[in-house]
Amino acid sequence: MTDATLSFEEAMEKYDPVLGFEVHVELNTKTKMFSSAPNVFGDEPNTNVNEVDLGMPGVLPVVNKTAIESSIKIGLALNCKIAETCRFARKNYFYPDTPKNFQTSQYDEPIAYDGYLDIELSDGTVFRVEIERAHMEEDAGKLTHMGGAAGRIQGADYSLVDYNRSGVPLVEIVTKPIEGAGSRAPELAKAYVAAVREIVKNLGVSDAKMERGNVRCDANVSLRPHGRERFGIRSETKNVNSLRAVEHAVRYEIQRHAAVLESGQPVIQETRHWHEDTRSTTSGRPKSDADDYRYFPEPDLVPIVASREWVEELRATLPEPPAARRKRLQADWGYSDLEFRDVVNAGVMDEIEETIAAGATATVARKWWMGEIVGRAKNADVDPGQLGVAPATIVELNQMVEDGKINNKMASEVLDGVLAGEGTPAEIVEKRGLAVVSDDGPLLEAIDAVLAAQPGVADKIRAGKLQAIGAIVGGVMKATRGQADAGRVKELILERLGVEG
Amino acid sequence: MTETTPELFRLSAAALAEKLAAREVTAVEVTQAHLDRIAAVDGKVHAFLHVNAEEALAVAAEVDAIRAAGGAAAEELHVLAGVPIAVKDLIVTIGQPTTAGSKILEGWHSPYDATVVERLRAAKMPILGKTNLDEFAMGSSTEHSAFGPTHNPWDLDRIPGGSGGGSAAAVAAFEAPLALGTDTGGSIRQPGAVTGTVGVKPTYGGVSRYGAIAMASSLDQIGPVSRTVLDSALLHQVIGGHDPRDSTSLPDPLEDLVAAARTGNVEGMKIGIIKELHGEGYQAGVENRFNEALELLKGAGAEIVEVSCPNFKYALGAYYLIMPSEASSNLAKFDGVRFGLRVLPEEGPLTIERVMGATRAAGFGDEVKRRIILGTYALSAGYYDAYYGSAQKVRTLIQRDFDAAFAQADVLISPTAPTTAFKLGEKLNDPLAMYLNDVATIPANMAGVPGLSLPGGLADEDGLPVGVQLLAPARQDARLYRVGAVLESLLEAQWGGPLLDKAPSLTAPSLNDTVASHGGSH
Numbered sequence A: 001m002t003d004a005t006l007s008f009e010e011a012m013e014k015y016d017p018v019l020g021f022e023v024h025v026e027l028n029t030k031t032k033m034f035s036s037a038p039n040v041f042g043d044e045p046n047t048n049v050n051e052v053d054l055g056m057p058g059v060l061p062v063v064n065k066t067a068i069e070s071s072i073k074i075g076l077a078l079n080c081k082i083a084e085t086c087r088f089a090r091k092n093y094f095y096p097d098t099p100k101n102f103q104t105s106q107y108d109e110p111i112a113y114d115g116y117l118d119i120e121l122s123d124g125t126v127f128r129v130e131i132e133r134a135h136m137e138e139d140a141g142k143l144t145h146m147g148g149a150a151g152r153i154q155g156a157d158y159s160l161v162d163y164n165r166s167g168v169p170l171v172e173i174v175t176k177p178i179e180g181a182g183s184r185a186p187e188l189a190k191a192y193v194a195a196v197r198e199i200v201k202n203l204g205v206s207d208a209k210m211e212r213g214n215v216r217c218d219a220n221v222s223l224r225p226h227g228r229e230r231f232g233i234r235s236e237t238k239n240v241n242s243l244r245a246v247e248h249a250v251r252y253e254i255q256r257h258a259a260v261l262e263s264g265q266p267v268i269q270e271t272r273h274w275h276e277d278t279r280s281t282t283s284g285r286p287k288s289d290a291d292d293y294r295y296f297p298e299p300d301l302v303p304i305v306a307s308r309e310w311v312e313e314l315r316a317t318l319p320e321p322p323a324a325r326r327k328r329l330q331a332d333w334g335y336s337d338l339e340f341r342d343v344v345n346a347g348v349m350d351e352i353e354e355t356i357a358a359g360a361t362a363t364v365a366r367k368w369w370m371g372e373i374v375g376r377a378k379n380a381d382v383d384p385g386q387l388g389v390a391p392a393t394i395v396e397l398n399q400m401v402e403d404g405k406i407n408n409k410m411a412s413e414v415l416d417g418v419l420a421g422e423g424t425p426a427e428i429v430e431k432r433g434l435a436v437v438s439d440d441g442p443l444l445e446a447i448d449a450v451l452a453a454q455p456g457v458a459d460k461i462r463a464g465k466l467q468a469i470g471a472i473v474g475g476v477m478k479a480t481r482g483q484a485d486a487g488r489v490k491e492l493i494l495e496r497l498g499v500e501g
Numbered sequence B: 001m002t003e004t005t006p007e008l009f010r011l012s013a014a015a016l017a018e019k020l021a022a023r024e025v026t027a028v029e030v031t032q033a034h035l036d037r038i039a040a041v042d043g044k045v046h047a048f049l050h051v052n053a054e055e056a057l058a059v060a061a062e063v064d065a066i067r068a069a070g071g072a073a074a075e076e077l078h079v080l081a082g083v084p085i086a087v088k089d090l091i092v093t094i095g096q097p098t099t100a101g102s103k104i105l106e107g108w109h110s111p112y113d114a115t116v117v118e119r120l121r122a123a124k125m126p127i128l129g130k131t132n133l134d135e136f137a138m139g140s141s142t143e144h145s146a147f148g149p150t151h152n153p154w155d156l157d158r159i160p161g162g163s164g165g166g167s168a169a170a171v172a173a174f175e176a177p178l179a180l181g182t183d184t185g186g187s188i189r190q191p192g193a194v195t196g197t198v199g200v201k202p203t204y205g206g207v208s209r210y211g212a213i214a215m216a217s218s219l220d221q222i223g224p225v226s227r228t229v230l231d232s233a234l235l236h237q238v239i240g241g242h243d244p245r246d247s248t249s250l251p252d253p254l255e256d257l258v259a260a261a262r263t264g265n266v267e268g269m270k271i272g273i274i275k276e277l278h279g280e281g282y283q284a285g286v287e288n289r290f291n292e293a294l295e296l297l298k299g300a301g302a303e304i305v306e307v308s309c310p311n312f313k314y315a316l317g318a319y320y321l322i323m324p325s326e327a328s329s330n331l332a333k334f335d336g337v338r339f340g341l342r343v344l345p346e347e348g349p350l351t352i353e354r355v356m357g358a359t360r361a362a363g364f365g366d367e368v369k370r371r372i373i374l375g376t377y378a379l380s381a382g383y384y385d386a387y388y389g390s391a392q393k394v395r396t397l398i399q400r401d402f403d404a405a406f407a408q409a410d411v412l413i414s415p416t417a418p419t420t421a422f423k424l425g426e427k428l429n430d431p432l433a434m435y436l437n438d439v440a441t442i443p444a445n446m447a448g449v450p451g452l453s454l455p456g457g458l459a460d461e462d463g464l465p466v467g468v469q470l471l472a473p474a475r476q477d478a479r480l481y482r483v484g485a486v487l488e489s490l491l492e493a494q495w496g497g498p499l500l501d502k503a504p505s506l507t508a509p510s511l512n513d514t515v516a517s518h519g520g521s522h
Helices: A008-014 A065-077 A182-203 A243-262 A308-316 A322-333 A337-346 A349-357 A362-380 A391-402 A408-419 A425-432 A440-453 A455-462 A466-479 A486-497 B013-021 B027-045 B053-069 B071-075 B115-122 B165-172 B189-195 B229-239 B257-262 B284-299 B310-333 B352-363 B366-379 B385-408 B431-436 B442-447 B477-495 B511-515
Strands: A015-026 A089-092 A102-105 A112-120 A126-138 A142-146 A158-162 A169-175 A215-225 A235-240 A270-275 A280-286 B048-051 B085-088 B127-131 B178-183 B198-201 B221-226 B270-274 B303-307 B411-415 B451-458 B465-471
Touching: A008 A015, A008 A182, A008 A243, A015 A182, A015 A243, A065 A112, A065 A126, A065 A169, A065 A182, A065 A308, A089 B310, A102 A126, A112 A182, A126 A182, A182 A215, A182 A243, A182 A322, A215 A243, A235 A243, A235 A280, A243 A270, A243 A280, A322 A337, A322 A349, A322 A362, A337 A349, A337 A362, A349 A362, A349 A391, A362 A391, A362 A408, A391 A408, A391 A425, A408 A425, A440 A455, A440 A466, A440 A486, A455 A466, A455 A486, A466 A486, B013 B027, B013 B229, B027 B048, B027 B053, B027 B127, B027 B165, B048 B165, B053 B071, B053 B127, B085 B115, B085 B165, B115 B127, B115 B229, B127 B165, B165 B178, B165 B189, B165 B221, B178 B198, B178 B229, B189 B198, B189 B451, B189 B465, B198 B229, B198 B477, B221 B229, B229 B257, B229 B451, B229 B477, B257 B477, B270 B284, B270 B385, B284 B303, B284 B411, B284 B451, B284 B465, B284 B477, B303 B385, B310 B366, B310 B385, B310 B431, B310 B442, B366 B385, B385 B442, B411 B477, B451 B477, B465 B477
Parallel strands: A235 A270, B085 B127, B085 B178, B270 B303, B270 B411
Antiparallel strands: A015 A169, A015 A215, A089 A102, A112 A126, A126 A169, A142 A158, A215 A235, A270 A280, B048 B127, B178 B221, B198 B221, B198 B451, B411 B465, B451 B465
16 A cells, blocks of 8 residues: 655645654674674674673673774764763663663763754755764664565564674764755755765774665654644654665655645654655554653663763864865865765765775766766666776776777776676676777778768868868768777878868 | 591581692592582482582592692692582573573573683582572572472471572582572572571672673672681682673772681771661561670670661662562563573464563563562653662662761671571562561662671571671672671680581481472472
C-alpha cells in the first residue's frame, strides 16, 4: 500500500517543515567501545567477538580511550562544549541483536553538547544548524531475517545474528529542531549530512562510508501550518544511507505528511523505513516519547573525566575546518566561484582532491568528474563517489588522451566499459579495438572524399575562411567512426588545400 | 602431651602452607584429604554443586613436582601453592560448570576464567569445586538455590546463611580450608557469622569483579572465606589488586594484609560501637557475645566509643531499590539466545520474544523473579526519581554517616547478623523477615567500605555461632585484619581453641543424621 502524497510545491504552500537529524557515526578505532575485540565489520560472522561482546555472564566493560578522544574531536569540530565529566547509562530493552539486552549509551550526560554547524546551500546561502548533543554509544549486532517477506523480522522463518558489529563505537549527533528551511529543507538535509560526513572523514575518526553504514542518518520531519509556533507530530525515517536518499526521504515525508494533514487526519508518531527502489517510506513501529528504556547510570563504568588540558590538546590536533579547507582548495585548484560551488554541490570535492593527488591536473579532474561522472551518477541514482570510479582510472584515461592513443569520445566509451566491469582502461581499449587512426593513408582517403562531396566548403577554406573547416573535420570523423585524431585531420585538410594554418 | 597428627583437613591454610613448604606433606595428600572429607560429609552438608577432583589433584601434583625439583621454580612458588580452595558458583571457571545456583545456567561452561580464578591458578591453588548459593546470590539462607539448600554444619536442620552458604559451610565442615565468596549485602559475612567462620568483604574495587556473575554491580564484591583471620588475609592478598578488565577496580597497590593479620594490635585504637546496629531486634545471645567482645578489646588497650549513624535505618529500604534495579538489568542477558537454558513456549508462535519469555519463566526461581520485577518497577519512567533516585540519595547519606563515624573511630564494630542460624524453611515464605537478616551488613556495601565477620562465640539460648563484624574506612582493609586477629586470639584463648572445635563432627552418627538430607528440593 502506498501512502497518498501532495506535490512538494503544494505542501510548501500550506506547511512549514521542521527537521531534526540523528546521525550515527561509526568510529574507526582498532578495538570496540568496551572490549578488546577488533573493530572490523564484514569478516566471517561472529569472529571479531569476545566474551564481552557476547554479553557472557560475569563480563565487564572497559571504555576505549581512543573512542573518547574521537568523540571529543567530533564535538569540537561541531563547535560543541565538552563535558568535564560524563557518564554512560544503560538503555534497557530486549532484542536479540543486543547481547546484554541493554545498550550501553550516554543518556542525560553527553560528552559534547550545545554546538552548531554552518551549512552552505547551493546558492551560497549559509544556514546554521544547532547541535543539541553528540554522545557515545555501542552498536548492536546485525540481524538477518531469513524466509518470510522483505527481510523483516515479522514473518521470518528464522533470523541469523552476527555480533561482529556488536560493541562497535558510535557517536550519535543530534540536532535541535531545524526551523525556517522552508522549501530548502530537502537540500539542507542532504547538505547537513554531507557536512557531518566531511567532518568525521577529515578528522580521520571514521571511514565515513555511507554505503557501508559508517554514517547513518535518521531523519525527523514534521509539518506545521505557516505561522504556527507549535511543532507538528513527527515521523522518524530510519537508516537513510546515502546523501541523495536523505534529500529524497525528507522530500517524500514532507509530501506524505502534507497529504495526511490535508485529509484532516493526524500524523502518526512512528518510525518509517526508507525504500530506495520506490523512493518512498513505509510504516515501522509506533514510537512514542514515553518508550520506557528504564535508563540508569551504568554502574560497571566510572565517570569519564575530560580535563581541560586534554580537551585543548585534542583541539590543537584538529584539521582545518571545512570552510577554510574549501577556501584553500579553491585557491589551489584555480576554480572560479561558480565552478567551485558546482563541484561542492555535486558532492565531488573529495573525489577531485583524490584525483589530483593521484596525478591529474585540477582542470582534468574537474572535467572528468563534472563532465563525465556526475551525469552518470545521476542516471544511476547514486552519489558520484559511489559510482566506482577510482582516481587512478581517470589519470590513466587522461594519459591515453594526451598521448593521442584515444580521443575524448573514446575515453568516455572506455569509462563506460570500466563501470560495466570490463577491465582496466588499457584492457578495454584493446578489447574494443579502440585506437586513434594515425596512419595518414586512410585519413587522406576520407578527406579527399569529403572535400569532393562539399566543393563549396573547400573553396571557402581556400579563400581563408578557416572556421569552415569544422564541416570537413566533422565529415571525416563520421567517416572514420570517430577513430581519427581531430587535430591531425585538421592539419591534413589544410595541407591538402595548400592553406597555411 | 602426646604428639598427635591432626587430620590434614582440620588445619588452617597457613598451617598447611607451612607443612607444604617444609615438605612434611604433599599437595596431593592435602588435596586428597579434602576430597575425601567432601566425599564423607557433603552428602549431609551439600556445600558443593560440583567437585573438581581431577583438575585439583593435577594442580597439586604439579606443585609437588616443582617443589621436589627444587631450584628457582620451587623458590618462586606462592606461599599458598598446593593449598586447596573452593569457589562460589557465581564465579566463572574454565573447565567446570558455572550455574549461579540457577536452572537457567544449568550445564553452562564459561569460555573464560574470572580474574580471581586466574590469580588462584597463578598461585597454583587446587580448586576443589564450586559451592552452592542462593540463585544469582539472591538470598540469606542458600534455600533459594535451584539445586537444593546447603545445611549448616552446626545443625543440619538450619540454614548456613546466604547467599554464600556453600562456601561458608564448606569451610566450617572442613571440606576446604579456604573459599571465595561474593558479598552484595552480606553474602560473605552473614554466612560467616552463622557458621562460625571468617568472611571478608573487601573495599569496593579492591578485588576485581571480572567473572563474578553480577547481581548488583555497584554493591558486589568478591572476598575471602576461611576459618581464621590470617587465612582470609592470605587469600585476600592473592585475589586483590588492580585489574584493567574491571573499570571500578582501584588502582592502589594492595597493602600488606598478611602482615596486618600477623601483627594484630589494638592498643590506643578507637573502636566505635554503632548505636543503630545492636540492641532492639538483636537476639540476646548475639548481644551478649558482642558485649563480651567489646570487653576483650577494651582489655587489650582499645578505647570503645559510641557513634551514631542515623541514616542506617534507611539502608535496608534503599538497598532493596538499588540492588533489584541493577539486578533487573544485569539479569536481562539470560534469555536463551546465546547460552544456557532455552525453553520454547508450549503453544503459539515461536517468536523470539515468546522464547525469551518462556526461558525466563522456566529458568528463574521465585526470588529472582521477585527482584527483577521490583527493579523493573523502580527504574520505570515516572517512578525512577522516587525510587532509584531517592535510594541513591540515601546511599550518599549513609556514606556521610560512615565519614562522620570514622572521624571518631578507627574501626566500627557491630554484630554481623541480628540472629543465629534459623531453621531451614522458617523464613522462606516471608521475604521481609529474610531481608532483615542483612540489616547490619548492608550499610558497608552501600558505602563501599570493607567489613570482616569473625566468630564471637555461641549464643546461650541455642548454642549456635554468633558473628562479630568489624568495619573500616574504604582502602583501610588492613585495619580489619589488625583488629580481627587480636579479637580472634583473645576469644580463642577464652574458648581454649578455635570455635569450630565445638562443632559436630558430621562423621560420627548423630541425631541429625536421621533428618539431615538435602533431598526433597532437587
